[in-house]
Amino acid sequence: MATTARLLTYGDLLALPDDGKRYEIIDGELLEMPSPSLPHQDILGRLFGLLLNFLERTDLGRVFPAPLDIRLSTHNIVQPDLVVFRKERLHLLGPMPVDVVPDLAIEILSPSSREHDEQQKFQRYAAAGIPEYYLADLDIRALRGYTLRDGVYEPLPQDGSILRSRILPGLEFDLSVLFANLIGDSR
DSSP, X not given: OOOOOOOOOHHHHHHSOOOSOEEEEETTEEEEEOOOOHHHHHHHHHXXXXXXXXXXXXXXXXXXXXXXXXXXXXXXXXXXXXXXXXXXXXXXXXXXXXXXXXXXXXXEEOTTTHHIIIIIIHHHHHHHTOSEEXXXXXXXXXXXXXXXXXXXXXXXOEETTEEEOSSSTTOEEEXXXXXXXXXXXXX
């Protein structure tokens, strides 16, 4: 007799013992997220600082770092490394989990998360309607941006070392500055 595994929900995530680890649920399956590396945390801090300064200066929205549970659907609860909500949507935010799709999500790739972030999350974020998705690739010192068009992510064009947001006017990522002298960088 065949049995089917039960798909997990946010309630199941809350019922886990506090073991100091971070978890996500993708398609009802629990995934453990290992601790990030120093270069991961270095680029996370740089991206957070850039976004925080830009958003405070322009008053266009707010940035939040992980851990922050974002419920994309009943069986998809994620913790992007960074999320941005535009100002006109901040009033929609309530208690955890966040049931509002962010306007921008950033994931920092690591060996343990690369496939997950580039495939499963890429598809789930597009299906949920997140307007912009960025992948910071520490291996090649690149930030790839995607904009959602008709339910499909298309690459954002890069002008030299500059990558510009389409949803946040004036937001630019200068990759030559962003990836310079990262902790643990042997280049």
